[in-house]
Amino acid sequence: MSCLECKSDSPGAIRFRLLEVHTLHIRDFDGEKIIQALGEFQNYEICTACALEGARVFLYPAKLILSKCFAFFMLILAGMILTLLLTVNDSWPGLEGLFPVKVIGPLAVIVGLSGIFANVREILRVRESVSKMNHDEALHFSAYRLIIENAPKKYNDNDITYIPVSKETQRMSPSQLAEKYNLLSAVAVKAHKLIEEEKINE
Numbered sequence: 001m002s003c004l005e006c007k008s009d010s011p012g013a014i015r016f017r018l019l020e021v022h023t024l025h026i027r028d029f030d031g032e033k034i035i036q037a038l039g040e041f042q043n044y045e046i047c048t049a050c051a052l053e054g055a056r057v058f059l060y061p062a063k064l065i066l067s068k069c070f071a072f073f074m075l076i077l078a079g080m081i082l083t084l085l086l087t088v089n090d091s092w093p094g095l096e097g098l099f100p101v102k103v104i105g106p107l108a109v110i111v112g113l114s115g116i117f118a119n120v121r122e123i124l125r126v127r128e129s130v131s132k133m134n135h136d137e138a139l140h141f142s143a144y145r146l147i148i149e150n151a152p153k154k155y156n157d158n159d160i161t162y163i164p165v166s167k168e169t170q171r172m173s174p175s176q177l178a179e180k181y182n183l184l185s186a187v188a189v190k191a192h193k194l195i196e197e198e199k200i201n202e
């Protein structure tokens, strides 16, 4: 098996076994319904170099913040330019009396600011928790994040999410699994049984 991030074969890679959950969203007149089923177990791994780099990005997140927030900066800029143009020249032909047009600029600025705020808050929250981990925990955490980022997210129209097989998930009840991994209760019962059986096979 090779690293899911850099595709290299390296000894000492961090391995994960994950159970796929396939979810299909159906929208009809009554609102949204979901159909959910368990997929296969998948084994993925991340090399230690990639895991280390991932942990470093979490601890020194300036570039991450820039890349996550770039689109929101552009939105704010566009909103400010639009507001300025409409303020300077509010007698553009066809715009007189069009109240909503004037709202678009400030609205874009507000959406941009709240997007930046939410992203930065989440990135700093992760930084805080990674900084409290020991070396191995930080590598494990970053490797898991890289796997979730790189593993397939779609199968035809189904969304794919994953439940890791770990000591933590093996201790969870079906209702705890349902809550943490957004499972329907019947699916959570099956997932609980399969993950429990993994413990016996170890």
Ligand SMILES: [Zn+2]
Pocket: 003, 004, 005, 006, 007, 008, 046, 047, 048, 049, 050, 051
């Ligand atoms: Zn790698």
